[in-house]
Amino acid sequence: VPQEAMPVIAEELNLSRAEVHGVVTFYHDYRDHPAGRHVLKLCRAEACQSMGGDALAERVKALLGIDFHQTTLDGGVTLEPVYCLGLCACAPAAMLDGEVYGRVDDQTAAELVAEARR
Known part of the structure; x- marks a missing residue:
């Protein structure tokens, strides 16, 4: 999940940016860059x-x-x-x-x- 997408996600889901950031950083399968093959x-x-x-x-x-x-x-x-x-x-x-x-x-x-x- 790119950093620039987090505000959009927060707005669309009616959440705070902090809540979205918390979820993205808590779960290991969410990344801010692509994983390897x-x-x-x-x-x-x-x-x-x-x-x-x-x-x-x-x-x-x-x-x-x-x-x-x-x-x-x-x-x-x-x-x-x-x-x-x-x-x-x-x-x-x-x-x-x-x-x-x-x-x-x-x-x-x-x-x-x-x-x-x-």
Whole structure:
């Protein structure tokens, strides 16, 4: 949702700009710029963190050369943190383009990044 669209949305829905801004910034799937062709989400919840999620996140960031909320220069992959994918028993978890993966290790992470780069 571009910044310049928020006042129009607020007016059409009879809401304040602050209310529209609050909704757009609260929900992760709303953005002020387009996402990459592929979106890779890494779970950051406690269960995933306790099972190596922090190391996994650092590995994926290094493989992609970007940080969370960024998109690769070629526009191919956007990396997003999420705070639950519902796979606590299979932590750490990731989601690539809506498909969920559990027990993600270094090899699986590399495969997911390679798939996203295609």
